[in-house]
Amino acid sequence: MHAVEFIEKKRDGGEHSPAELQEWIAAYVEGAVPDYQMAAWLMAVYFRGMTAAETAELTLAMAHSGEVLDLAGLGKTVDKHSSGGVGDKTTLVVAPILAAAGLVVAKMSGRGLAHTGGTIDKLESIPGWRAELSDEEFLRQAREVGLVIAGQSKNLAPADGKMYALRDVTGTVPSIPLIASSIMSKKLAAGARIITLDVKVGKGAFMKDLAHARELARLMVSIGRHAGREVRAVLSQMDEPLGRAVGNAIEVREAIATLRGEGPGDLTELSLALAREALEAAGEDPARAEAVWKSGAALEKLRAFVAAQGGDARVVDEPERLELAPDVYELRAEASGVVTELDAYRVGLAVLRLGGGRERKGDAIDHGVGVRLAKKVGDRVAEGDILATVFHRAGRGLEESSQRLKEAYRIGQRASVPPLILEVVA
Numbered sequence: 001m002h003a004v005e006f007i008e009k010k011r012d013g014g015e016h017s018p019a020e021l022q023e024w025i026a027a028y029v030e031g032a033v034p035d036y037q038m039a040a041w042l043m044a045v046y047f048r049g050m051t052a053a054e055t056a057e058l059t060l061a062m063a064h065s066g067e068v069l070d071l072a073g074l075g076k077t078v079d080k081h082s083s084g085g086v087g088d089k090t091t092l093v094v095a096p097i098l099a100a101a102g103l104v105v106a107k108m109s110g111r112g113l114a115h116t117g118g119t120i121d122k123l124e125s126i127p128g129w130r131a132e133l134s135d136e137e138f139l140r141q142a143r144e145v146g147l148v149i150a151g152q153s154k155n156l157a158p159a160d161g162k163m164y165a166l167r168d169v170t171g172t173v174p175s176i177p178l179i180a181s182s183i184m185s186k187k188l189a190a191g192a193r194i195i196t197l198d199v200k201v202g203k204g205a206f207m208k209d210l211a212h213a214r215e216l217a218r219l220m221v222s223i224g225r226h227a228g229r230e231v232r233a234v235l236s237q238m239d240e241p242l243g244r245a246v247g248n249a250i251e252v253r254e255a256i257a258t259l260r261g262e263g264p265g266d267l268t269e270l271s272l273a274l275a276r277e278a279l280e281a282a283g284e285d286p287a288r289a290e291a292v293w294k295s296g297a298a299l300e301k302l303r304a305f306v307a308a309q310g311g312d313a314r315v316v317d318e319p320e321r322l323e324l325a326p327d328v329y330e331l332r333a334e335a336s337g338v339v340t341e342l343d344a345y346r347v348g349l350a351v352l353r354l355g356g357g358r359e360r361k362g363d364a365i366d367h368g369v370g371v372r373l374a375k376k377v378g379d380r381v382a383e384g385d386i387l388a389t390v391f392h393r394a395g396r397g398l399e400e401s402s403q404r405l406k407e408a409y410r411i412g413q414r415a416s417v418p419p420l421i422l423e424v425v426a
């Protein structure tokens with residue numbers, strides 16, 4: 001491998017062959033290509049881009065840089081993945097629905113990234129619940145319960161782990177081919193046949209506009225197809241948070257309420273839409289999504305899932321067991337009118353400052369802190385009304401958090417509520 005020639009080729013706008021890309025990734029994982037050469041190449045990709053064919057080959061090489069889970073024989077296996085947002089507890093609703101409808105949900109989820117929450121962090125607010133599973137435990141639970149969610153395994157797509165850490169510190173995160181290959185390499189290595197993607201668009205998402213989100217979604221769908229998987233992507237609005245709860249324990253409570261039919265409309269709508277897409281991709285009747293949600297079968301699946309991973313399943317029937325931080329602050333409206341804007345990015349930061357997310361890698365998080373949004377875009381408010389309730393601990397971060405929250409709200413005369421689901425890419 002002539003690393004310098006390989007880097008120069010991309011620097012000058014050339015196209016890599018599949019063999020070159022495979023060799024490059026293998027050499028990097030072995031340590032034969034040092035970080036500084038990989039960093040130079042990532043920057044060349046950032047500026048020059050990659051063709052869809054190159055991106056698909058890069059993704060396959062990254063997916064095969066470590067262990068690839070074999071889920072064959074488990075039936076219709078499905079993975080659901082969100083590109084990350086604020087208040088996005090969709091997995092906790094969709095996964096039990098799909099498992100109750102007869103699919104096998106075997107997936108890995110991440111922890112919070114920047115201002116966005118993480119599915120694993122949320123689940124860890126359930127006492128006893130365990131994210132670290134061996135391959136044997138993961139496969140057994142998939143077979144026996146039909147629903148397993150584990151933390152990202154280090155053995156899976158190790159090339160992505162190294163490359164992502166490097167991108168983070170070299171200004172090369174926001175590149176569509178690099179994001180697509182990063183996400184899809186992990187999804188391909190995790191083995192599910194059906195992959196349903198929720199690509200978030202807006203202020204609280206990594207993709208700020210529809211054009212870029214669409215490009216990312218199309219690229220990920222084509223990579224998945226190239227690898228023989230059934231992939232669909234839903235583009236959904238993330239200008240304001242999803243649902244009314246943002247935090248960890250508070251989001252699990254809201255997900256449970258949604259499975260009971262008592263959740264907010266937007267979360268219910270998106271969860272059912274994602275579940276229908278996955279069922280249709282699996283060749284099943286999409287109406288099963290609503291049926292198992294209404295019958296309580298999905299809620300029953302959540303109980304079994306929580307218990308199988310060591311968690312206290314009583315939380316499903318007594319969500320108040322998921323403790324919220326004891327101190328309460330109420331943000332009140334300073335004017336009357338209509339909420340015209342509720343910036344999800346700022347709400348995400350507000351929860352981060354309370355300790356609900358990480359400022360540095362490896363920080364411990366406080367599962368009990370969070371925000372309940374009493375008013376969302378389109379809601380009428382009178383001066384003095386509660387806009388949001390903050391659950392905090394002895395004032396930790398409260399001053400900055402309440403400031404961010406106050407900035408997140410805009411009150412005016414007329415609001416336009418954008419559609420929640422913007423497009424489906426299949």
Ligand SMILES: O=P(O)(O)O[C@H]1O[C@H](CO)[C@@H](O)[C@H]1O
Pocket residue numbers: 080081082083084085086088089091108109110111112116117118119120
């Ligand atoms: O794999 P899922 O559960 O969709 O995880 C995604 O959704 C969560 C919310 O932003 C984050 O954890 C993100 O990684």
Ligand SMILES: O=c1[nH]cc(I)c(=O)[nH]1
Pocket residue numbers: 164173178179180182183206
């Ligand atoms: O897994 C990933 N999530 C988010 C981004 I941005 C990325 O590049 N990879």
